[in-house]
Amino acid sequence: MxxxxxxxxxxxxxxxxxxxxxxxxxxxxxxxxxxxxxxxxxxxxxxxxxxxxxxxxxxxxxxxxxxxxxxxxxxxxxxxxxxxxxxxxxxxxxxxxxxxxxxxxxxxxxxxxxxxxxxxxxxxxxxxxxxxxxxxxxxxxxxxxxxxxxxxxxxxxxxxxxxxxxxxxxxxxxxxxxxxxxxxxSDDESPAFFLNPPGGQSEPPPDAHVVFLGDGRKIAGRWRGNSLVIWVHSGSFFWNTYHLAAPDCTLQAALRAFDALVNLGIADTAEQWIQT
Structure with a gap:
């Protein structure tokens, strides 16, 4: 049936x-x-x-x-x-x-x-x-x-x-x-920003300017070739490393984008210590 x-x-x-x-x-x-x-x-x-x-x-x-x-x-x-x-x-x-x-x-x-x-x-x-x-x-x-x-x-x-x-x-x-x-x-071809997931165990280079945030964390950064790298140490054994690609972007715009994505509040001061 x-x-x-x-x-x-x-x-x-x-x-x-x-x-x-x-x-x-x-x-x-x-x-x-x-x-x-x-x-x-x-x-x-x-x-x-x-x-x-x-x-x-x-x-x-x-x-x-x-x-x-x-x-x-x-x-x-x-x-x-x-x-x-x-x-x-x-x-x-x-x-x-x-x-x-x-x-x-x-x-x-x-x-x-x-x-x-x-x-x-x-x-x-x-x-x-x-x-x-x-x-x-x-x-x-x-x-x-x-x-x-x-x-x-x-x-x-x-x-x-x-x-x-x-x-x-x-x-x-x-x-x-x-x-x-x-x-x-910023155009019709590709995203303005690319943020890679944070990775660990990568320390900032020896010549990086490491500063302390108000909450005790250490931070360093580098801006080169429209790529922003931020190292953050939160008291653990390793540094967290963030990579933000920002083609056709100024450093200040990249920092504001990074703050909106990661919420570290560094855009207003980072240009004083970031490595370029």
Missing amino acids: IINARTAPVEREYLFIDGGCLRAAVSKISKDIFGNDEAYKPLLKSFATPDFHKIYYYDAIPGRNHNEAQAAYEARIQPEFERIEKIQMLDRVHVALGQIVGANRRQKGVDVRLAVDMMTQAFRGNITRATLFAGDADFVPLIEALVAEGLHVTLWHPPQANGQLKRAADSTRLFSFRSDLKCFA
């Missing part, structure tokens, strides 16, 4: 990104850490990980200003189109565009398109899980509807995300400089 049985659904997850929210999150983090909201920008290729079968990216192009000549408008938005074109070239990444309109620079046609696409993919059975990068309360009804249909929804959000939005999701993931370092870039 043959018994028909329902097969378990194939696990498949898509990532949906509110591009305006992502750019705003990176700008705010850049301002908080480096004092410049334009210091770094999102690196979309770092989002295209094997965790997601497809990535849908939603963004908006600035609209034409009143009395702005067509040629001037096209020249102004050309860099935006070039940025979007690079994103469209990434494998498994699909882009949908709206427009930025009005004095308050609101996105038009982005949120609705994102919501329709998420609902469509869910109802067609194409996905069993979805991750939404967003922070706006406008997405609360969307998440609540998808969760009610049995889809597992993860909200990947900036620190300032709406509280109700976070509560609506099945799970949340905070977007931060420390946990998402590879997503920050």
Whole structure:
């Protein structure tokens, strides 16, 4: 006797990104850490990980200003189109565009398109899980509807995300400089920083300037070839060694990045004792 049985659904997850929210999150983090909201920008290729079968990216192009000549408008938005074109070239990444309109620079046609696409993919059975990068309360009804249909929804959000939005999701993931370092870039090709896990048993060189921190720890550092090496001795038998690669970066920016990642509080004084 043959018994028909329902097969378990194939696990498949898509990532949906509110591009305006992502750019705003990176700008705010850049301002908080480096004092410049334009210091770094999102690196979309770092989002295209094997965790997601497809990535849908939603963004908006600035609209034409009143009395702005067509040629001037096209020249102004050309860099935006070039940025979007690079994103469209990434494998498994699909882009949908709206427009930025009005004095308050609101996105038009982005949120609705994102919501329709998420609902469509869910109802067609194409996905069993979805991750939404967003922070706006406008997405609360969307998440609540998808969760009610049995889809597992993860909200990947900036620190300032709406509280109700976070509560609506099945799970949340905070977007931060420390946990998402590879997503920050100064160009469209590679991350701005690479931090290797700390290793032990490597003492600073004999000519290093070793200083004492206020809590009794000893520390030394070297900046060479856009690479920052920090040695920290916390009273154990070994030194902990940190390596931060910072291509196209100043020493001060590298120190601020290091502080945000390791939290030693050395950025304001390190240039006095670090070896260059």
